[in-house]
Amino acid sequence: MKTDIQIAREAHLAPIQEIAEKVNIPTEDLYPFGKHIAKVPHTLVDDEKVQKSNLILVTAITPTKSGNGKTLTSIGLTLGLNKLGKKAIVALREPSLGPCFGMKGGAAGGGYAQVVPMEKINLHFTGDFHAITSAHNMISALLDNYQHQNKFTGKLLKEVVWKRVLDVNDRNLRQMVSGVGGNANGITSETGFDITPASEIMAIMCLANDLTDLRIRIENILLGYTADNKAFTVKDLGVAGAIVALLKDAIDPNLVQTTENTPAFVHGGPFANIAHGCNSVLATKLAMTFGEYAVTEAGFGADLGAEKFFNIKCKHAGIAPKATVIVATCPALKMHGGIAEDALKEENLSGVEAGLKNLAKHVENMQNFGQPVVIAMNRFPWDTEAELAIVEQWAKAQGVRFALMTAFNDGGEGGLELAKEVVAAVEENQATLKFSYGENDAVVTKLENIVKNIYGGTGVVLEGRAPLMLRRIKRLGLEHLPVCMAKTQYSFSDNAKAYGVAKDFKITIDDLIINTGAGFIVAKAGAIMRMPGLPKIPAANNIDVIDGQIEGLS
Template sequence: MTSSTKTVKSDIEIAQEAVLAPIGKIAGGLGLDEEDWEPYGRYKAKVSADTLKKLNGKKDGNVILVTSINPTPAGEGKSTVTVGLGQAMNRIGRKTVIALREPSLGPTMGLKGGAAGGGYSQVVPMEDINLHFTGDFHAITSAHNALAAFLDNHIYQGNELNIDPRRIVWKRVLDLNDRALRHVIIGLGGRTNGVPREDGFDITVASEIMAILCLSVNLDDLKKRLSKMLVAYTYDNEPVFVRDLKVEGALTLLLKEAIHPNLVQTLENTPAFVHGGPFANIAHGCNSVLATKIGAKLGEYLVTEAGFGADLGAEKFLDITTRAGHIKPGAVVIVATIRALKMHGGMTKEELRNEDMDALARGMENLACHIETIQAFGLPYVIAINHFIFDTDREVAFVKDWCAKNGHPVALANVWEDGGKGGEQLARLVVETIESQENHFKPLYELDDSVEDKLYAVITKVYGGKGLELSPKARRQLVSIKKNGWDKFPVCIAKTQYSLSDNPKLIGRPKDFVIHVRELKVSVGAGFIVALTGSVLTMPGLPKHPAALNMDVGTDGKVAGLF
């Protein structure tokens, strides 16, 4: 028998009925002075990046990272648990701030839908957050494409830097899913229209500028990182950087407002920073370092999430973001759902309302791998069972018993249906875990390790694979990486989110697989090496029936069908 059969309102209906506090009240509750923030309407604000320097002497609160098992079409609700946990922490008397990524229009209007939490655990105003918000993505897109224009103009105007048009590595970007733009030819129509060459578009969240914005700690750091970005190679095979084009000042100008974290609130008026939005399958998948560090200074606890499963976002947070921001996480929450575990055990989405203990038992292997990943980093952790209304009592009991037998702390979270109240058990367990468990956090590899060893460490210790295969192209790029001294960067593996392997069809916990790296791209400004594996794409396409088909706005301006 199911735990509940009642129907609930859609996320957007719940969000539109919420009673929001003026953003000044939220900022004041955090102890921010009026000069620390600037309102963007009644319910949104930009908090100055300089606030971090102002808070420098204040002790950091505990950073709680929320991650999950490998996602499935059934949904895991990681952002929902993040919001619900933050609300619950405040309910039990622990001053807590939330930090999330900004949603991209690509998945919002494509397949995934909104990304502001769900049910009674949402950040609001939900419509604004899921659409244009405060214009950060527009600024990043504009800066990225301005650089592309400056680069092409330099070549057209005489090419003083001797740039080889066949070796330009800087594409253009757009914050939409558009497969037709993956490979394009530009400069056609005669000599006055530029130099013809092959080009392409990535989605904005894959832009190195997005990564840089999320890893920078102030405006000077942002400008320095932008100046280091690799854009092309010369005919003599020498790298060309933004600083060679002398446009880092202009790019910083376009981003001078976007660097300031956005402050909003949850349905229960818990303060939430929503800032930056790199995907975790093609980038590093974490919100801004500034939002995380400021939030940790302002609260006793900071709850943040990293994209997709622990094999992607969490690994990158722990190996890349913590180094860039000098952040030591206090604990990790690993989200699992009965539905997703059953899918990893072989059930189809259409069968999920049926109880299947055998499929559930098989699916536990995926959870086990993600637990081992967090253990490899030496961190305390808690398992959160994100409750869905069609989960049976027997299924929930099975997961709890499995965790108990294997020594894993576990709590049921009903935050989608009950908001913060439904997460109080989880909140108390997280606090208890942080206060009682030893924390031996350490990144998975040393920066002085070779690129191959770093990749191998992630593949074997996180994915559970047995080896690494570099394509001929990747091997040539590795020679260049070593020659230019970029081999001391951490690695950022671009991989399917649906599997521990690079094959999305290998669900559960596959064994004896090899990760195939087809290309190595260096993000010098961001400070990491992107390893593209399998068939992962940096410009997604739209599904046959995009989520946008359900969206509309009435004559009164009321949004419908967003999620």
């Protein structure tokens, strides 16, 4: 079969104005980036239409290192819905250069279910990530300058908590010392870098309702503490306006198209293991404004992306899905059934059956959120009929809708079965979204509710900086904020090797990071890193420009 980039390159792309016209987006309001990409003003969101649209969430079981194909499934489902005569729009996150050049590859779908132009989307796109990186690091530079200019005054901050970001996987930057080389180079201090998808600016842009809300959130960013233990924010620094100016264009969602020329919004890109893992509220609401069905995805397994989608994004934005799709694969089920990584492509019926416990826990969790569930079995070439039958029969026995997803090979035709099940789920069920905790619950209570009810653990243990930060959160009156768990994506626990459904474990929280601009508290669990590293053989080794065309992207 052809590679993803070959398929994307051979796809016939319609002018972006034609794509907009299909769903009645006013073409005179577009800001084109060439022929096939445009920004759509966020001011076109119509809240009345948003409430009438059918929002569908695509999530997954706990993934393998190569993922389960949520983006592929989201696109395939959207293509299938359009083939059914439904006006459907997909809303996705923007890819990060870190995984693209690292291990996982790009994030534009795959096979005959992609968003295009694939190369541009996976690389620099419309510059949103660069704008976020620049805005974040501008704050860092202005804060360091404030410290330098006030080092002999009483205004010097006693502690700075704001780090820098970069959109590459660079483990050497996790912890470092800046300002070395003498007084002229600033104040020597310990600092470090996170990856751009973990930036609070990224979260802010993905949760902001408009430019006014964006400014308020930026003003609220906590940068450090004064000598008398008061919080010092961007508003205190007096530079919020300059940061908004850097993000003025980035806040508008990006319109592209699928391989079958249906509209797609691709905007924002927080990771779900170290951030809240959802595309922007504005992109989702634009998809709901102009689409009868709006399909969106949340990163990694449902214990991460979906939990944050419900408890953070939906609660903040006042939206709720009508149904949730859980993507499963035979390789992932076999991994959770105890089969070795190098044998996941071999038929193993007992491995698939044993791995169903992971799927069952995710189904239970989504149902506890009040969601009608559809299982999408993303078929791989090496899957056998016997393996697939085990999952289908199990789903039938549980009373859960099931569909094979073959959009990788078949495009929209391969998404028809799933589309029919999703429409039936929406029409036959009344979803009532339930949250995991109350706003007024204590931070530890919120964390324990997630650990006990979503992960299946027994509680949390606060170590390292976490007890200190909990005291600060209480002193600053911030316990009302939701929590955003940062933990491994490969397990329900904080142990990446605890496949299946971990039992009798506690989650160890070693830091609580206050994101007052984004409006949540990041709870850092276990050995999770907010700046990933590169594998032994990065994907970058396979990327090249040959005869003027980019090759090797996936």
